[in-house]
Amino acid sequence: EAGVVQSPRYKIIEKKQPVAFWCNPISGHNTLYWYRQNLGQGPELLIRYENEEAVDDSQLPKDRFSAERLKGVDSTLKIQPAELGDSAVYLCASSPVWRANTGELFFGEGSRLTVL
Amino acid sequence: AQSVTQPDIHITVSEGASLELRCNYSYGATPYLFWYVQSPGQGLQLLLKYFSGDTLVQGIKGFEAEFKRSQSSFNLRKPSVHWSDAAEYFCAVGAKEYGNKLVFGAGTILRVKS
Numbered sequence: 717e718a719g720v721v722q723s724p725r726y727k728i729i730e731k732k733q734p735v736a737f738w739c740n741p742i743s744g745h746n747t748l749y750w751y752r753q754n755l756g757q758g759p760e761l762l763i764r765y766e767n768e769e770a771v772d773d774s775q776l777p778k779d780r781f782s783a784e785r786l787k788g789v790d791s792t793l794k795i796q797p798a799e800l801g802d803s804a805v806y807l808c809a810s811s812p813v814w815r816a817n818t819g820e821l822f823f824g825e826g827s828r829l830t831v832l
Numbered sequence: 833a834q835s836v837t838q839p840d841i842h843i844t845v846s847e848g849a850s851l852e853l854r855c856n857y858s859y860g861a862t863p864y865l866f867w868y869v870q871s872p873g874q875g876l877q878l879l880l881k882y883f884s885g886d887t888l889v890q891g892i893k894g895f896e897a898e899f900k901r902s903q904s905s906f907n908l909r910k911p912s913v914h915w916s917d918a919a920e921y922f923c924a925v926g927a928k929e930y931g932n933k934l935v936f937g938a939g940t941i942l943r944v945k946s
Contacts, residue, residue, distance in 0.1 A: 720875070758836075758922050758936030759876070772931065807875065820866070821934065823875035 718742065720824035722808050728830045734796035737827045741789070741810030748785055749821060750793050751807040759807055765791065766813070795829075803831045834859045836925050838937035845913050846945050853908040853940050855923030859930075865906040866924040866934070867897055876922065882906065893917070918944045 721740040729735050741748050746767050751759035762781065764772040767788040776783065780799070785791040795802055805828045809821040835858045845851050857863060864883050868876040880891025887899040897908045906923060923937040 756841075757938050758924070760936070761933060764933075772933065809876075820878060820881060821876075823868075823877070825873065825875045 722824035732797040739808030745810035746813040747811040749809040753805040836937040844943040851910045861927035861929035
């Protein structure tokens, strides 16, 4: 079974530029998460989807971050414009709906963003 | 507010020695508890989980953890560490009362010396 796939793995941009990250969850997983992991810290939830619906986006900085999950499968996280403080690893995770209620997640390898 | 504390940022153990990584949480609810491991350049992988029942849980790669409600702790243990266990370990807590949102600790980096 293929795992959660993310791209790109690494991205270096200058501040004020836009950037987008893509995630393909495990087949059949209805729940999809985007986490941000700053250096030396644990992951922090940005947004959670149940199918196409964003059910928890309270931690997403909506002035510059946006996300979508069209058709309830793949998802894209966008930052526009990027700031220096956005340098982090962006992790995508998925879970079958019957496991989502107990928090067990399957993570991708992450997309490391460096903003210069 | 709910929080998770991993008091040790770094731990170094000798190969073959025993290991204990500490995790304390602050939750006003009955928690679900997890340990994840992250190798360099890799995503997080679930080691073990506690939902209810037996407070000593077994996980993959020979790891175990014990839930102690009175101490609000969920420490990870392994009797004999292998060099391949070198990685970063994250404790995470969730609760139905908080929408099952996982809160992660800051992680403990394990170094194994030969």
